[in-house]
Amino acid sequence: MISTVSAKYAFRSLLRHRMRTFLSMVGVGIGCAMGVVATSWIRGAVEMEVRAVAESGTGHLRVVPAKWIENRENTLRLSDPERTLEIVRQLPGLRTAAPRARTSALLAFGTRTSGVEMMGVDPPAEAASNRTVQKARIYGRYLLPEDSGSVVIGKTIADRLKVEVGDDLYVTLAGRDEIKSAMLRIVGILETGSRDIDEAICHVNLPEVGILTGYEGPGEITVLLDDYRLVDSAVTELRGRLPAGNTAVSWQEVNPGWAAGIEGDKAFMSVLIGIVVVVVALGIASAHVTGVLERRREFAILCALGMRGRHLAGLIVLEAILVGVGGALMAMLLGGSAAYWLSSAGVNFAAFMGEDVSFGDILLDPYLYGAFGLWVVWYAVGVSVIATLFASVYPAWLATRVNPADALRTV
Secondary structure, X not given: OOOHHHHHHHXXXXXXXXXXXXXXXXXXXXXXXXXXXXXHHHHHHHHHHHHHHHHHHXXXXXXXXXXXXXXXXXXXXXXXXXXXXXXXXXXXXXXXXEEEEEEEEXXXXXXXEEEEEEEEEOHHHHHHHOHXXXXXXXXXXXXXXXXXXXXXXXXXXXXXXXXXXXXXXXXXXXXXXXXXXXXXXXXXXXXXXXXXXXXXOEEEEHHHHHHHHOOOOOOEEEEXXXXXXXXXXXXXXXXXXXXXXXXXXXXXXXXXXXXXXXXXXXXXXXXXXXXXXXXXHHHHHHHHHHHHHHOHXXXXXXXXXXXXXXXXXXXXXXXXXXXXXXXXXXXXXXXXXXXXXXXXXOEEOHHHHOOOOEEOOEEOOXXXXXXXXXXXXXXXXXXXXXXXXXXXXHHHHHHHOOOHHHHHOOO
């Protein structure tokens, strides 16, 4: 155990070489500050990506027919949809629940055609949950609950078909037993700024899909939560309460491509932390080894006075901890300040990507904000102390190997 006298001795040993101690703290601080900023960026990016995926139509989780997981067939419908929706709306932390139904359709105007995935929606729920609807420029208006025979399409589809608000589209799709067709009037055209997303927008009222296809009711309920970290517990709770034939799936199961990308970002963050620890530790270890070699005679005298090897090793470890604490303070000052700026000002993606701030069918936020919180303190202290402790192992072992007779021998 390190006594008070030993602690004072370790502190004074650091002060004897103030420049070396200061540079060691700066090295630890800069290395950890880089880790803090990178972690803030990656955490913010993960949160932004999850939010974008969820609000672009995937949801944090979905309630779907149990067989949907196997074949993702759009003709499947929820069993007892009213009871299912009631259970979903009782979910703790729920933000919105949007029932939907999907079907493939062919839109035509004159001799021009466009294949789409038509989505039947509950207009108020869709407007509250789908950022495509919330952030798009709307020519005309969005759907109303009382609309019948009406459709809202994306700007890319409108340009391809050369149609405007008020035009009638001829719609052809596969019904339950035969090919069905109908005329739908365009009440709104949405423009998000992304051609890919605008090409996928074709919304009608939910009952309209049942009338056209013969498959009535919703095929899914897309759920948004107040906190995406509650997804796993929400999925578990719903699976135990939903009517037979229905199940809940997380956004990772619905959109595995994005989930894999986000997991890759998290893995990169872990590797980065490991690299920071190793680089900082090697730098500090070099300084400590030099210090031990310079103080061989001093250690020999301490051993001759009765200090045991474990106490001597403890002194080296304590000096390393003090350097780590000083480095942590610098990391909080440098990295914490940068992380706070990143969390408050953010980085403008639109300045680099133009108006099309999207990836595939996901509408991204124009700004990426980093993460900031008490984790900065624990990160800075934890990484700094762990790195310096790791760096002190070899110098501490080297100090215990000092032979007093050899060290005190006059050359």
